Amino acid sequence: MRLLSTFITLSSVLPVALVGCAASGPADELFDPSSNDDGLAQDGGYTYFAIAADQRKCASPACGGWFVERLNRSTTTCHDGSRAEQCYTPVLDWSNAGLPVDQQTRLLDACRQPLSEGVYAIVRGQFARKNTTTPRPELGRFVITEAWLAEGDMPSSGTFVKVRDNGLRCFAAPCPSLTESALNGSTSTDIAGLDWAPSAMTDAQIEECTADLFTSDGLLVVGDRYTMTENGSTANGRTVTVAYQRLVW
DSSP states (O other), rough: OOOHHHHHHHHHHHHHHOHHHHHOOOOOOOTTTTOOOOOSSTTOOOOOEEEOOOOOOOOOTTTEEEEEEEEESEEETTHHHHHHHHSEEEEEETTTTTTOOOHHHHHHTTTOOOGOOHHHHHEEEEESOOOOOSOOGGOOOHHHHHHEEEEEESSOEEEEEEEEEOOOOSSSOOOOOOOEEEETSSSSEESOOOOOGGGGOHHHHHHHHHTTTTTTSSSEEEEEEEEEEETTTTEEEEEEEEEEEOOOO
């Protein structure tokens, strides 16, 4: 767990966790699954993928690897340039991730369920056309640069975003002190809070995830847009169905 000063924790956790009066169903400007932008550059909010182990029963390396699916997008560009809803890879290349084996194992243990049951692990990286560790080099590999794990067990639903504290402080709520950026997209906006209720997370889990908002990595969450009303003013917020913390050394 990352530790922050008492001042930051007490002054920031409560406004972020505040729900306010939520209106149902406002448009989510960060949701655009039809975009064909592959976002291959390793910057911004691009190159984030859901990952799940391949449960098919056939000979390796054609089976037994992993399925990788681009978040917030209807298609994924595979190692050979073809497009599909999700792409298969027989090899995960950890050489650029900077993670020890025990952290790699945590990621692999978290992605046992198929993607149809929810996103429990997220990787950042990109496909490479060849691999050198299987009899089928033409099946390629996926090069991981970051790994993120779900906090909590609720099914993922909504838009995947990265959220960070933007340093803004206000005299009265609602205060747009958080900036959220759509994963695999160029859109970002300021919001005034996160509604943690759909995640069914404990207070300790919420406090730990809230601390991540003040780090350079931020916090990944998936959820929907809602509108809060406080002190006669309205502001955007996001519900949290699942939060994801980055694995670090």
